Amino acid sequence: AQKVTQAQTEISVVEKEDVTLDCVYETRDTTYYLFWYKQPPSGELVFLIRRNSFDEQNEISGRYSWNFQKSTSSFNFTITASQVVDSAVYFCALSEANRNTNAGKSTFGDGTTLTVKP
Amino acid sequence: ETGVTQSPTHLIKTRGQQVTLRCSSQSGHNTVSWYQQALGQGPQFIFQYYREEENGRGNFPPRFSGLQFPNYSSELNVNALELDDSALYLCASSLPQTVTYGYTFGSGTRLTVV
DSSP states (O other): OOEEEOOOSEEEEETTOOEEEOOEEEOSOSSEEEEEEEEOTTOOOEEEEEEETTOOOOEEETTEEEEEEGGGTEEEEEESSOOGGGOEEEEEEEEEEETTTEEEEEEEOOOEEEEEEO | OOOOEEEOSEEEEOTTOOEEEEEEOOTTOOEEEEEEEOTTSOOEEEEEEETTEEEEEOSOOTTEEEEEOTTSEEEEEEOSOOGGGOEEEEEEEEOSOHHHHOOEEOOOEEEEEO
16 A cells, blocks of 8 residues: 655744755555645645656756655655745655556645745 | 636535535546545545546545546535545546646535534
């Protein structure tokens, strides 16, 4: 069975601080996909990034960066120079490979609530 | 593109009743997944539909069923509602290459069962 653990329930930082959100996953599959989503108070999840199990290259997108380490089954997310608008709940998700849709059944962590104070 | 629209936004039902939640996806999004999100938890995968056929299911009983239509809309039906069914129900759609484009989520339907 797949499992995603986001050990940090809540994080509070002051604006401009860097913050890392941890994600550890468990799966027996050799092909799988990892995602990060942001859920603002409005409720809808916003897609941020995806990684497949064969691509361990780290990625940077503006102030966001992701560190995928297969050896430790971790897919951590760092926000550099945090801003108040980054305040939200962040979810890490693991998806099974599916022959029809690439990413099939998804397992989400319970999320990390990030509060960025001015 | 108009995003993913879910209706209604809020709903109150009585235990034992049946409910239908609706989702309207973007044109071309032939993959749709439904999730149940309890307060303070991550979304739980209910099922996925691809080209109007069920394409994977989570650990939900058969009283949770779905339909996907050719016009990229879909429904989630729940029979014999229980108090524990109270949650935010999210619909997410995608182009066929889900890992390339990711899923677009709607704002959800907040279901309260009393």
